[in-house]
Structure formats: structure tokens, C-alpha cells
Amino acid sequence: MSRQHDRSVPEALSLQGWQRLSPWAIGLLLVTTSVSLVRQHMPLLAGAGAGLAMIERVGLRETALGGLTLLLVAALASLLYYRRFRFRLDGDVLIIQKGLFEHREFKVAARHVQHIAVHQPAYMRPFGVVQWEVETLAGESSSISLPGIHRELAEALGQGLKGRQEAPPDAESSDESVDAANVRAPVIRFAITPGALILHGLTSRSIYVIAAMLSPLARPLERWVHDHLPHLDLRGWLPPSPALAIGAGVLALVILLALLAVLAAWWRFHGYVLREGDGRQVQASGLFTRQEQALTLSRLQVVEWVQTGLGRLLGRGYLICHQFGAMGGGGAAESRRFLVPGLAANQGKELTATLWPGCRMEAPLARVSRLYWRVVFLRLGVGLTAALLLLVGLLGPAGLSPMLWGGMVASLPLVAAGVAQLRWMATGWAREGAYLRIRQGLWGQRTSIFPLTHLIAISVQWSWLQRRRGVVTLHLALANGGLTLPYLEEREALLLANQLLASVEAAQAA
Incomplete structure (x- = not known):
């Protein structure tokens, strides 16, 4: 047996005993909980003036003592939570025991793991501690997190689950194959450049999200302008025409939103690197909070090539890789997506061909009925x-x-x-061998690429108008949601539906 394989055995055996969180996790749990509470409740208190009113009524000393008492209780709760939190790897099953007042035990089999993420905020870097999260096929609702472990232990856990997940049932391989698997170095598939990062910030949907987040400030800003603008001497630098002044204000607002969108892209995707190795795609990014996500290619269901309207003009887009249970929305789901940002059109095609071998995205898309x-x-x-x-x-x-x-x-x-x-x-479709491409959109476009065998269900719908015109609508159910091909010619749609069902049945029979 090789020397490298001998070194991996003690690491695997060490995970069979009970492991605990890092001692730094006590303080990190306290900081994380405090930041979360402040983020949730401080805007309400500060905005309504309730915080200052409470301090004036109770007194500054009493308020400080109350805060200190709460801090002490939170520290004791964090210590108790740390003592009751432990985990180990029993064969191919990860066992986690935790609970503050109620003892709970979680078991995750390696074959059910589809997503592993590692997060390292800025305040965790000096201690070498990370937040490790594993997600099963059930999606986000089944995710389990280790809030503070050393990076070496996190890497050992990931390798342990990955090795047991991909090991064959007989597990009898030669020393040469083991050495080849261990020596194989990850290949860098994509590394983002500063220019591509800026273009991604400008062409992504972040600008709309930021505008929606800042919309509650419109009314207070309007009141401030109404109260203070008449007292300011603005004739020297405002345009003489009201139309020009309004146009300049709108332009300044757009520039501000674009700047905030670029800053958000730098915050999330600074230093983005995508590596491939041993059947997995691993991405790492983040300016202050470093995040690592691993995508197992055997769990991949759908790949989406997304271009906004401005992204189409600038020739930029991004890829989204979907797995089971990835149809949730909101900010949490947005941060969990396996996303490759700042891609040119040719880079998107190359990465898609890497994820789906044999899919070149070269066949022209067929249009639906007029x-x-x-x-x-x-x-x-x-x-x-x-x-x-x-x-x-x-x-x-x-x-x-x-x-x-x-x-x-x-x-x-x-x-x-x-x-x-x-x-x-914008609506079109094409079949390339064992893959199907479906494009939807308006000014921006979203193209979904998936193997025919990944189809979950298909339904054919006729309306009274469609029956008269000889067209139908296909509804395809996939792991990340549904896709619709509207107003296809009836003969063409039924042929495509039969081909899709035949591919699924052949894959299940094999």
C-alpha cells in the first residue's frame, strides 16, 4: 500500500471518535448570535426611537447592567451548547449530537450528501476556524451546520464523506489506482478577473435588489428634501432647467445603485476560483467572508446560463448549477446557489461542456408557434x-x-x-444528443440545459384555442422547478414528449 494512502488512514480513523467544536466556537457563537439579534431588532428600535426612550426611562447604569446580565446569560448558554455539541463519522454515516435544553441526534449518510459548504467570516480567520455545513437531497430544510471547527477537521470531514460516497460497493482496487486518485491535483477551470467582476456587478440583478432594499428610505428622504431644500442655496450648481435637474438626479441615482451593485459583487465574489478534481467542482470566493462550496457532478441536475438585458449587450452572463431541493427562493437560497459569475459567452459554453460532456450549445434553437x-x-x-x-x-x-x-x-x-x-x-428549444436546451425570457434570457434522463415528469396541455390551431404546451418538471414550452406544434410536441419518456425509461432500465 502506498505511503500517501497510509497517511490517509489515521485521518479517517480519528473521525470515528467523538469530536467537539473548537474552543473558540464559544465566543464565535456569542458574536454570531449577538450580531444576528442586533441586525434583526436594532433597526426597529432605532427607527422608532424606542432605544433612546428606554435608556431615558430606565437609566444608563441600569441599562448597562441589564445588557451585561444578558451577555453573561448568553455566554453561559454558549458554553452549555458547546459542551453538548459533538460529532463523529461512523463508517459512511455522520452523527451529530447537540441541543441546549433538548438533546437531539442527527445522522447523515454519505450517499445522501449533495452539497458541502465552508464559510469563514473575517472574525474567524485569525483562529483558523470555519463554519461547516452539509446538505442532503431533501434541500435546505435538511441542512446541518457545525458552527465552529478547525479548517483541517472540516477538510477531513469533506474528504471522508466524499470518499465513502464515491467508493464502489466491493471497494477492491489496486494500489496504483489509489495512488492515482490521491496524486491527481485539482484543475482550475475559471478564475475571475477584476474587470469581469465589475461587469458582473453591473449586469447582475443585484442593482434591482439594492433598489428594493433602499425603497423604504424614499419617504424619509422626500421629507428631508422638503424641509431643508428651501433653506439651501443650490442655484449655483443646479441646472437652470427643471427637466435637466430631474435628469441629473435620476442619473446620480442610477450611478449610486450601479456602484453599490459593484461593491456587492466584490463583497461576494472577490477572488473567485473554480477548481475541478475527483468528480467535484469546488468554488472559493469572498472579500471578508470566505466561502467554499463543493458540487458533486453526479448530483448535478440542471445548469442554467443566465444573461440580463444589459449582460446581453456587454456579452456577459453567469452559470447556475442546480441540484435536488434547490428551488427555494429568498436570500438564503440566493447565497446557497452554486454560481459561476462574470463569464463571457464563450467561457459559459466551455464550462457547460465541462459540466455536461457532449453539450456544445451549438445547435440552433427552434422557435415556438407564431x-x-x-x-x-x-x-x-x-x-x-x-x-x-x-x-x-x-x-x-x-x-x-x-x-x-x-x-x-x-x-x-x-x-x-x-x-x-x-x-x-426569446422562447426556444433544441435537443443536442442526450441533452435538452430550453430558453425563456424577455430582454434578459435564461437557458436551462439538462440531460433527458433527469426529467421527473412531463404533462401535455391543450386549451380550446390550441386544439383549434393544432398546438400544445409542454410542462416539464425538474429538480429545480418547472419549465414550460408553450405553443409547440402538436406533432412535434408529442414526438418530443415520447422521446423524453423513452430516455427516462431506458435510463431506469439500465
Whole structure:
């Protein structure tokens, strides 16, 4: 047996005994809990003035004593939680025992592990401690976290679960194959550059998320401007025309949002590196909080190539790799996604071919029926007309000039036709061997690529209009949600559905 394999045996055996969190985890748990509580409740208290009112009523000394008492209780609770938290690796099963007042035990089999993540905030780096998280096929609801362990132990746990997950049942291999597996070094598939990181911040959807987060500040800012603007002498640097002043204000707001989006991209994806080795893709990134995520290719279900409208103009996009249980939304799911940012179009194709061997994304996409354009046009036309009638009811016919009303009425069909054309042109599909590509979108586009064998369910839908026109709609159920191919020719859709079902049945029989 090789020397490298001999060194790996004690590491695996050491995990069979009960392991505890790092002693630094006591303070880290206290800091993490305190930061979480402050983040949740401080804006409410500070915004309503309740914090200052409480200090004035109770007194500064009493408030400090109360805070110190709470801190002491939290420290004792963290110490008790640390003493009752332990874990070990029993064969191919990870066993975790924890609980503050209620003792609980969790068991995770290596074959059920689909996602391992390692997080290291800035305050953990000096101590060499990380947050280790494992997720099973059930998704985020089944994730289990080790809040503070040494990096070496985290790497040993990941290697232990990975080795047992990928080991064959007979587990009888030669020394040469073991040495080859151990010596194989990870290959860097992608490393982001500063320019690509800036472009990702500008072309991602972060700018819309930031705008939504800052929207509650619009009303206080409006009151501040109303109260203080008349007392300020702004004639020297404001444009003389009100239209120019409003345009300059909108431009400044857009620049501010773009700057914040770029800063958010630097915060999340600084130093992004994607490595491949032993059937896994491992990414590491983060400016202050370093994050590592491992994606097992055998668990990969769907790959999405996403381009926003501005990203299409600049030739930039990003890849999202989906596994089972990855259809949740919100900020937590956003941070858990295995995402490759700042890719050019050719880089996206190369990485997709690496993840899905044999898929080159070169076959042209087939369009859906032109009837889909008419349906979208009619729906938008009806919706815009109803909105215009509602506006007339609120303002009255004399609320706007006749010329403006006429312009709005004349623009309704143009807007509906333009949106319908963009929607129809963005929708398409193509089959490349054992893979299927489906593209959806409007100005931005999202292309889903997956093997035919990863289809979970398929349904064929006819409406009364579709039956008359000889078209159908296909609904495909995948691990990350559903996809829709609207208004396909009936013969073509039924042939595609039969091919998909035949591929799934052949894979299950094999």
C-alpha cells in the first residue's frame, strides 16, 4: 500500500471518535448570535426611537447592567451548547449530537450528501476556524451546520464523506489506482478577473435588489428634501432647467445603485476560483467572508446560463448549477446557489461542456408557434387597456391634455407588440444528443440545459384555442422547478414528449 494512502488512514480513523467544536466556537457563537439579534431588532428600535426612550426611562447604569446580565446569560448558554455539541463519522454515516435544553441526534449518510459548504467570516480567520455545513437531497430544510471547527477537521470531514460516497460497493482496487486518485491535483477551470467582476456587478440583478432594499428610505428622504431644500442655496450648481435637474438626479441615482451593485459583487465574489478534481467542482470566493462550496457532478441536475438585458449587450452572463431541493427562493437560497459569475459567452459554453460532456450549445434553437406572439399581444393589450381606463377613472378626462391621452392610446399597441415580439424571440428549444436546451425570457434570457434522463415528469396541455390551431404546451418538471414550452406544434410536441419518456425509461432500465 502506498505511503500517501497510509497517511490517509489515521485521518479517517480519528473521525470515528467523538469530536467537539473548537474552543473558540464559544465566543464565535456569542458574536454570531449577538450580531444576528442586533441586525434583526436594532433597526426597529432605532427607527422608532424606542432605544433612546428606554435608556431615558430606565437609566444608563441600569441599562448597562441589564445588557451585561444578558451577555453573561448568553455566554453561559454558549458554553452549555458547546459542551453538548459533538460529532463523529461512523463508517459512511455522520452523527451529530447537540441541543441546549433538548438533546437531539442527527445522522447523515454519505450517499445522501449533495452539497458541502465552508464559510469563514473575517472574525474567524485569525483562529483558523470555519463554519461547516452539509446538505442532503431533501434541500435546505435538511441542512446541518457545525458552527465552529478547525479548517483541517472540516477538510477531513469533506474528504471522508466524499470518499465513502464515491467508493464502489466491493471497494477492491489496486494500489496504483489509489495512488492515482490521491496524486491527481485539482484543475482550475475559471478564475475571475477584476474587470469581469465589475461587469458582473453591473449586469447582475443585484442593482434591482439594492433598489428594493433602499425603497423604504424614499419617504424619509422626500421629507428631508422638503424641509431643508428651501433653506439651501443650490442655484449655483443646479441646472437652470427643471427637466435637466430631474435628469441629473435620476442619473446620480442610477450611478449610486450601479456602484453599490459593484461593491456587492466584490463583497461576494472577490477572488473567485473554480477548481475541478475527483468528480467535484469546488468554488472559493469572498472579500471578508470566505466561502467554499463543493458540487458533486453526479448530483448535478440542471445548469442554467443566465444573461440580463444589459449582460446581453456587454456579452456577459453567469452559470447556475442546480441540484435536488434547490428551488427555494429568498436570500438564503440566493447565497446557497452554486454560481459561476462574470463569464463571457464563450467561457459559459466551455464550462457547460465541462459540466455536461457532449453539450456544445451549438445547435440552433427552434422557435415556438407564431400563435404564441398573438396570445401574448392580446393579453398585454387587454391589460394595458384596463390600466388606461383605470387611470381615466382616477384622473378624469380633464386630468391630462387630449394630446397626451391620444399619445398613450396610440402607444398601447406598439408597447404590446414590442413586448410580445421580445417574448416570442426569446422562447426556444433544441435537443443536442442526450441533452435538452430550453430558453425563456424577455430582454434578459435564461437557458436551462439538462440531460433527458433527469426529467421527473412531463404533462401535455391543450386549451380550446390550441386544439383549434393544432398546438400544445409542454410542462416539464425538474429538480429545480418547472419549465414550460408553450405553443409547440402538436406533432412535434408529442414526438418530443415520447422521446423524453423513452430516455427516462431506458435510463431506469439500465
